[in-house]
Every structure is written in C-alpha cells, then in structure tokens.
Amino acid sequence: MTTFPVFGVAGSGVAVYRKWLDAVSDNIANINTVTRTDEDAFQARYVSARATQLEPGIGGVTVAGIELGSAEGRMVYQPDHPLADEGGYVRMPDIDLGSQMAQLMMAQRGYQANLAVVDRARDAYSAAIQVGRNQ
Secondary structure (H helix, E strand, O other), rough: OOOOOHHHHHHHHHHHHHHHHHHHHHHEEEEOOOOOOOOOOOOOOEEEEEEEEEEOOOOEEEEEEEEOOOOOOOEEEEOOOOOOOOEEEEEEEOHHHHHHHHHHHHHHHHHHHHHHHHHHHHHHHHHHHHHHOOO
C-alpha cells in the first residue's frame, strides 16, 4: 500500500486527460485534411476511459482504448483541388469543430483539476511534516 494514495489517483486522472487532449488536438489539426474520394478520410480519435483499482480500496482511472470515427467522412465539392475526382469532389473528415472545442475545454479543465489536487496534497503533506518537526 502506498503512503500517499492521492498522488496515484490524481496521477491516473492526469494521464487520461492528457490522452484526451492529445486526441482532440489531433482531430482539430486534421479537420481540413483532404483525401481522394477512393481513399478513407482522416478518422477522428475518441478516448474511452474506465475505472480501475490502483490498490485494494483505492480507485483510479485508465484509458480503456481509442475509438476511431467514420472513415467515410464527407464529400466536398472542390473542383480546383489537385486531389479532386472527375466530378470535382474530395473526401474530408466528418469532424465538428464546435464539438471538438467543447471537448478540448472539458479535457483541459479536468487536467487542471487533477493537477490542482496533486498541488494541494503536496502542500498538505508538507505542512503535516512541518507540524511533526515543530514538536
């Protein structure tokens, strides 16, 4: 059993939120990626998390996996694009920027909250050590 379990619990949250931030930033970076109509579009990344047992009686969270969005994407008419087919269409990812920005904000706030827990626990443990030294 660890002496300071709060670091493990908050650390597991930080890891999951970091993975979520990475996935959302990939989605946003590739929102305008164009492919030929006979190729798959960029597939959005979605992180799934699950509760886990870090130690007996101490829960945490872990990344269960990465799920991919639709490879079908959406067809966009851009006849002047070099990858356009004979009808003037290209394939683009089916990613909604508004949804991705909302996910980005949620992931960022969760990441910051878990780091704040680590900071507060460190301060509390340091104060407890100082109390023990002063007696």
